[in-house]
Amino acid sequence: xxxxxxxxxxxxxxxxxxxxxxxxxxxxxxxxxxxxxxxxxxxxxxxxxxxxxxxxxxxxxxxxxxxxxxxxxxxxxxxxxxxxxxxxxxxxxxxxxxxxxxxxxxxxxxxxxxxxxxxxxxxxxxxxxxxxxxxxxxxxxxxxxxxxxxxxxxxxxxxxxxxxxxxxxxxxxxxxxxxxxxx
Amino acid sequence: xxxxxxxxxxxxxxxxxxxxxxxxxxxxxxxxxxxxxxxxxxxxxxxxxxxxxxxxxxxxxxxxxxxxxxxxxxxxxxxxxxxxxxxxxxxxxxxxxxxxxxxxxxxxxxxxxxxxxxxxxxxxxxxxxxxxxxxxxxxxxxxxxxxxxxxxxxxxxxxxxxxxxxxxxxxxxxxxxxxxxxx
DNA sequence: CCTTACATGTAACAAGTTACATGATTAG
DNA sequence: CTAATCATGTAACTTGTTACATGTAAGG
Numbered sequence: 001x002x003x004x005x006x007x008x009x010x011x012x013x014x015x016x017x018x019x020x021x022x023x024x025x026x027x028x029x030x031x032x033x034x035x036x037x038x039x040x041x042x043x044x045x046x047x048x049x050x051x052x053x054x055x056x057x058x059x060x061x062x063x064x065x066x067x068x069x070x071x072x073x074x075x076x077x078x079x080x081x082x083x084x085x086x087x088x089x090x091x092x093x094x095x096x097x098x099x100x101x102x103x104x105x106x107x108x109x110x111x112x113x114x115x116x117x118x119x120x121x122x123x124x125x126x127x128x129x130x131x132x133x134x135x136x137x138x139x140x141x142x143x144x145x146x147x148x149x150x151x152x153x154x155x156x157x158x159x160x161x162x163x164x165x166x167x168x169x170x171x172x173x174x175x176x177x178x179x180x181x182x183x
Numbered sequence: 184x185x186x187x188x189x190x191x192x193x194x195x196x197x198x199x200x201x202x203x204x205x206x207x208x209x210x211x212x213x214x215x216x217x218x219x220x221x222x223x224x225x226x227x228x229x230x231x232x233x234x235x236x237x238x239x240x241x242x243x244x245x246x247x248x249x250x251x252x253x254x255x256x257x258x259x260x261x262x263x264x265x266x267x268x269x270x271x272x273x274x275x276x277x278x279x280x281x282x283x284x285x286x287x288x289x290x291x292x293x294x295x296x297x298x299x300x301x302x303x304x305x306x307x308x309x310x311x312x313x314x315x316x317x318x319x320x321x322x323x324x325x326x327x328x329x330x331x332x333x334x335x336x337x338x339x340x341x342x343x344x345x346x347x348x349x350x351x352x353x354x355x356x357x358x359x360x361x362x363x364x365x366x
Numbered sequence: 367c368c369t370t371a372c373a374t375g376t377a378a379c380a381a382g383t384t385a386c387a388t389g390a391t392t393a394g
Numbered sequence: 395c396t397a398a399t400c401a402t403g404t405a406a407c408t409t410g411t412t413a414c415a416t417g418t419a420a421g422g
Binding site: 186221222245246247 | 391
Binding site: 010029076118146174 | 188269277278285288329349
């Protein structure tokens with residue numbers, strides 16, 4: 001739904017190949033809109049057919065040939081139109097939360113382990129984000145707006161991860177006593 | 184991916200028709216796993232074919248006939264197996280966040296409006312959750328564990344919505360000055 | 367020698383959304 | 395009279411994942 005526009009955003013900043021886009025998505029947009037190379041190539045083909053992109057073939061001898069994509073004027077128009085629309089909040093489907101409705105069927109020991117795993121993953125993700133914050137955005141107030149905005153997208157990741165951890169603490173306060181009572 | 188198991192969870196608690204399930208999903212699982220009636224009916228058919236459910240036809244005169252689904256022993260086994268596996272954290276794809284990478288292309292006035300819209304929606308959602316918390320869970324410490332767990336799923340919604348609002352405050356601190364500077 | 371980086375794709379499948387379809391009853 | 399509730403579905407489409415496919419070069 002939004003992947004084509006995420007690609008337009010990336011290409012509006014700078015023309016790129018599918019491979020470049022894959023790397024950029026992995027580095028900077030993993031938190032915002034994860035995308036596989038297969039998916040990216042497929043969408044690029046569609047955008048090309050829509051006339052929103054143009055390609056330029058680049059022949060290389062040492063490396064495989066590549067294709068550099070850029071926005072056409074229609075591509076820029078489509079992007080700006082999308083940017084002006086209010087986008088709906090995405091539905092969050094969280095498998096872990098389903099388990100909170102399983103009642104009797106739930107094995108509390110296993111459940112506790114899963115909560116631990118989720119916590120660890122969240123801590124790692126948070127540390128990763130905090131490291132980026134430190135190295136790239138310690139002087140964020142002096143940076144131009146477009147960098148500040150990227151910083152705020154990172155902050156979304158940080159704030160969400162911290163919220164998840166706070167919630168996990170709450171969960172433990174309820175689950176731990178029951179675990180001990182049961183044996 | 185997880186919808187079939189969400190259905191098993193619901194049916195393990197109490198046998199139900201597709202319509203019942205749609206209502207339960209709308210009321211209690213909207214935050215956890217939103218699902219349309221079409222999707223639910225389709226998945227029920229699959230689960231039936233897998234042998235995880237049985238149906239019982241109920242003929243009515245005043246209302247359309249209905250079908251009540253219940254778990255088979257295999258259904259219970261499949262559910263417990265799934266509950267014991269660690270589920271991967273879902274990828275969050277947030278269209279709004281893409282806009283934070285749009286730089287020059289972004290119309291700051293429109294963007295500000297979208298942020299306002301997101302804030303309003305989030306406030307409403309939060310109020311809704313807080314109302315549920317008040318009316319059903321004010322005595323949560325005295326409730327049995329399976330209700331406490333459902334409460335914690337609600338808490339996830341509350342904590343996430345509050346985190347979103349905190350983040351929106353941060354965003355405004357950066358975006359508002361730029362808006363004023365630009366005219 | 368093995369893995370990673372570079373570079374591009376096709377095909378099959380799974381999951382979710384939207385549109386269409388039908389038909390009775392009840393509440394405002 | 396109109397909308398909502400009850401009750402069940404089919405079909406087309408979009409989006410995302412996984413598996414398969416190919417081939418060179420550089421680094422450890």
